[in-house]
Amino acid sequence: MTYLISIIIPNYNRESLIGQTLDSIISQTYQNWECIVVDDGSTDDTETVIKKYIDSDPRFHFYKRPSTML
Numbered sequence: 001m002t003y004l005i006s007i008i009i010p011n012y013n014r015e016s017l018i019g020q021t022l023d024s025i026i027s028q029t030y031q032n033w034e035c036i037v038v039d040d041g042s043t044d045d046t047e048t049v050i051k052k053y054i055d056s057d058p059r060f061h062f063y064k065r066p067s068t069m070l
Contacts, residue, residue: 005033015044022053022060039064 007025025035037050053060
């Protein structure tokens with residue numbers, strides 16, 4: 001039986017580090033995973049970096065906190 005591993009990464013203004021983090025996940029030998037990045041309103045280009053990973057691997061998911069709360 002193969003288990004799906006969910007990796008949840010909270011993020012805020014980590015443009016300079018998020019690529020290294022996601023590269024580390026990709027390099028793991030276990031392949032049945034999903035990576036969920038939850039952004040808390042970053043003001044840098046974190047989203048641009050993450051979108052490159054999303055475009056190349058469907059196991060990456062990105063959720064961004066809305067700029068206005070209901």
